[in-house]
Amino acid sequence: MTDSRSPSALSCAEPDPAITSRLKKTATGAQHQDAIYRAISDAVIEHRLKPGARLREDALAEVFGISRTGIRKVLQRLAMEQLVTLTPGKGASVTRPSAEEAHEVFEARRLVEGGLLAKLTRRVNADELQELRALADQEQQALHEREQSDAIKLSAAFHNRLAALVGNQTLTRFVDQLCSRSSLILAMYGHAGNLGCECGDHSQLIDLLQAGKSDQAAEFMGRHLDSIEASLSIDDAPEEAPDLRNIFSAYQ
Incomplete structure (x- = not known):
């Protein structure tokens, strides 16, 4: 049996309320999961969740008010x-x-982040340099105030933004993953109150970018990452059972 309505009538028909409701629930569920993903990711990057910490599904489901699925x-x-x-x-x-993975991550960062600076030097503009300086200033302020978690997050944001300004989305995602893994490595092998680099390193790097000195910028990035890796103490850290409700208290 064919539908006697014209194509234009079909195209203007009201959407099925049941379908619309399901789509809204799906969108809301996806947004909720995205928010939880960011909350857990931030907790890892900021060292509130340490390497080896158990993440119980039932406890997380209760904290975030979501199903275990x-x-x-x-x-x-x-x-x-x-x-x-x-x-x-x-x-x-x-x-x-x-320890082997830690060394591999920093080797990858030296190759990738050093390489992207040549292209970035040719295309970065004054507004973008100002944005980078603002991030570097915020990081230094966090270090001065001994806000370790904020400083770690801002440092990762600085390196991520450098990659993003190159305009290659694949490269940006890769650097983002490397920075997240570096945060885990710092949490496991680093020292409290020490990010492994001089707090003025990022400002000096911006000066080199502004001056158009791509080779010097790449060399400086290599030394910057070398100093972070050299600051690590490779040893075993005990597993811990984190207080998930306390860690994610701001989410509730």
């Missing part, structure tokens, strides 16, 4: 980015990078 999807997404490790029979935990 929803939490499982978030954890799987974090696992794809190597921030979380999923072990059959044991569940999820914040990834614990090995």
